[in-house]
Amino acid sequence: MTGYIELSIWDIVLAALFLALNAVLSITLRLRLERQLLIAALRMIVQLLMIGLVLRAVFAAGSPWLTLALACAMVGFAGYEILARQQSRLAGLWGYTLGAGAMTAAGSIVTLVALTSQIQPEPWWSPQYALPIFGMILGNTMTGVSLGLDTLHATLAAERRAIEAQLLLGRTSLEAMLPMIRRALRSGFTPIINAMAATGVVSLPGMMTGQILSGVDPQEAVKYQLLIMFLIGGATGLGVLGAVIGSAQRLTDSRHRLRLDRLADAGR
Template sequence: MAAAARRDGVSAPLSLWQVALAAALLLVNIVLSWRLRLGLGRDIAVAGARMVAQLLLVGLILGWVFALRHPLPVVGIGLVMTLLAGQASVGRVRRRYARVYLDSFVAVFGSSFVLTGLTLAGILQIHPWFEPQYAIPILGMVLGNTLTGVSLALDRFTSDVLGRRGQIEGRLALGATRWEAAHSEVAAAVRTGMLPTLNSMAVMGIVSLPGMMTGQILAGAPPTTAVRYQIVIMFVLAASSALGSLTVVWLAFRALFDARDRLRAERLRGAPAGPTPLRNFLARPR
């Protein structure tokens, strides 16, 4: 029956016991955690349960949205996904400032919505543009990739600004503008945000088969069609990681350097208080 379904261009159906059998594979992680005393057993079980519950809920919601075929639910779901992605991208950032969540949301929203809209209306030419079958999965892939780039870039920039505070303030003391003083840190952060996608592109098709391509093939699409869709998506993901990383680093730069070309490192949560060694040296009587 499964083989017949695949020949007819439909993915093979999965029963609940087959899904439960796959879930049993988590025992590998749990046993390793127990034997090596990693302390991850509870986290693994909770993560697996949350994933199942969330995906089942998403499946029900998407079934309802697909039946409506109206732009408002699609845009609403997209905004909720973007809000959660913006929050998640800050989760692993070690140094934060007052409006970091807003800046992260703006970076994720700007890059993801613009590029998803361009992909749907301009490249794939989907009609109507809000077709849920295309809009929500593509936005989800773009958001997942963008939040990784935003998180890595933001963490690298804030860590470098704090770790290289003396060098940056030294450049400012010698007359450099805030952009000249922090240019190398900005460039390093944006590069860090872009690297994961570029690394994936470099080995795609040789070392790994990407998820979208695999999913389409399992659903019965011709491999050549699946490959073309994956190429388009990867170019979009590369652009989204670059745009999102640049945007969040630029916003963080504006938050940590004021208009008078001063580094305001005290705005970073956890930054050491008081004057820096450079300021102590400059203030020392001669």
């Protein structure tokens, strides 16, 4: 099979009826989720239509600067999402820059390696390849980083007395905080581990499904999906590790004191 099946607007409307059914069920069962469903659906429609237009223009221009600008915009929004998903966060600029920085560094390194040594488009920064790959890696790394930081901050606050007791007994801040750091790292790694465990048996990932629907041989689609999953897993691990360790260091000082005063309430 070659080519792809073009969808009409009525095909999309028909699919949307299933979501409308969920809204009706919410009203019937008094779940009070219909408003959230409507807002989320409208937001998704607007965002996808806008990004479709933007990507068309960027692909047509073929400019490395436009590609870089769009990648920076993606990083900016992802960094905000990391901040917004934390119940408590580092105060000041640290709250944004630490999570966003760890995510950006990990995602950029992995994406650059993939583009220059494995996929090798011409040119290597071709937006048709660079932006979708960077987006997939960034999105998954964002989830891991936000979960890792949220778990670390919540755990440190809950175990404050136990940590300070160990510090009084002469342990270093790293020794006292190590169980909480490990818990945060496990939390950050969990989504990608679950995704890899279920891929292929429980679900066919979006990229692989899209390639198969567009006529790509399934075996070739599998190879691309494996590449992407390994890249996502590597970037997520690096991002979570950098963010959690960085935040743990920020929440202590040179005198091995726990500095939870450097946390700010996320306002939830």
